[in-house]
Amino acid sequence: DAGVTQSPTHLIKTRGQQVTLRCSPKSGHDTVSWYQQALGQGPQFIFQYYEEEERQRGNFPDRFSGHQFPNYSSELNVNALWLGDSALYLCASRPSSGTEAFFGQGTRLTVV
Amino acid sequence: DQQVKQNSPSLSVQEGRISILNCDYTNSMFDYFLWYKKYPAEGPTFLISISSIKDKNEDGRFTVFLNKSAKHLSLHIVPSQPGDSAVYFCAASLYGSSNTGKLIFGQGTTLQVKP
Numbered sequence: 001d002a003g004v005t006q007s008p009t010h011l012i013k014t015r016g017q018q019v020t021l022r023c024s025p026k027s028g029h030d031t032v033s034w035y036q037q038a039l040g041q042g043p044q045f046i047f048q049y050y051e052e053e054e055r056q057r058g059n060f061p062d063r064f065s066g067h068q069f070p071n072y073s074s075e076l077n078v079n080a081l082w083l084g085d086s087a088l089y090l091c092a093s094r095p096s097s098g099t100e101a102f103f104g105q106g107t108r109l110t111v112v
Numbered sequence: 113d114q115q116v117k118q119n120s121p122s123l124s125v126q127e128g129r130i131s132i133l134n135c136d137y138t139n140s141m142f143d144y145f146l147w148y149k150k151y152p153a154e155g156p157t158f159l160i161s162i163s164s165i166k167d168k169n170e171d172g173r174f175t176v177f178l179n180k181s182a183k184h185l186s187l188h189i190v191p192s193q194p195g196d197s198a199v200y201f202c203a204a205s206l207y208g209s210s211n212t213g214k215l216i217f218g219q220g221t222t223l224q225v226k227p
Contacts, residue, residue: 004155033214042116042201042217043156056212090155092215099144099163099207101215103155 002027004104006091012110013081021076021107025093031055032074033101034066035090043090049074050096081111115139116204118218126226131189133221135202138183142204146215147176147187150199159200160187192225199223 005024013019025032031050035043045058049068063079072093078085088108092101117136125131133147143164148156162169162176162185169176175188189196202218 006155031213035215035217040219042118042203042219043215045214045216048212048214056214058214094213099205099213100146100158100161101213102158103148105153105155 004029004091004093004102006089006104006107008107009105010108010110012112015081015083015111017081018077018079019081019109021078021089021091021109023074023076023091023093023104025072025074025091026102029093029095029098029102030072031094031096032068032072033092034074034076035092035103036060037088037090037106039087046076078109083111085109086111114219116202116216116218118200118202118221120221121219122222122224124224124226125192127194128191131187131192131196131223131225133187133189133200133202133223135185135187135218136183137185137204139204139206140180140183141206142216143207144205144213145176145178145185146203146205147174148201148203149196150201150220156201189223192223194225194227197223197225 033048034046037043047057052068088106091104094101146161147159150156199220203215
């Protein structure tokens with residue numbers, strides 16, 4: 001079992017650009033959530049996807065959008081990147097009937 | 113509005129002794145609590161959880177205690193080992209009938225276990 005896998009692991013983008021991050025959930029998991037972790041802080045919930053729909057959203061602007069595919073994998077898109085978007089982006093998955101979320105290793109995004 | 117707080121940024125203990133990590137929350141509606149461990153350059157790893165209907169859950173060297181009246185939970189690690197050195201995050205969730213399970217994290221506590 002490969003667990004939750006994210007790609008890429010590191011990314012450098014220029015302010016104003018757009019970025020897409022990818023996540024493959026753990027086998028058997030159908031619910032995927034995305035989190036942003038700034039340096040020295042705990043992860044902050046961005047949104048959650050289930051059955052290819054956004055089910056819940058945190059306090060993030062519309063520049064942050066996502067998608068879930070029929071195979072449960074997911075993408076996080078961020079438009080018009082700000083310097084403040086530099087962070088570790090974490091994907092977490094769990095079965096819809098479960099309570100423990102399992103995290104990927106994260107994508108380190110640096111906006112310059 | 114920090115709903116989950118870990119007031120100790122760091123903790124240092126001797127190998128073999130007990131490590132106690134604390135977490136406070138403000139929302140009495142939280143129905144599930146989890147602890148995660150995070151090493152540098154890795155994602156958080158699930159450690160142990162507890163439902164709000166319980167006051168204790170044990171898994172090997174790890175025990176989580178929940179005090180609902182005080183809105184406080186703690187993670188006990190006994191005995192502590194150098195490999196336990198990491199950042200520990202407390203998280204709370206509101207599953208309820210919708211089971212969305214959004215996790216709200218504390219700021220983390222860095223544990224150092226000295227040999």
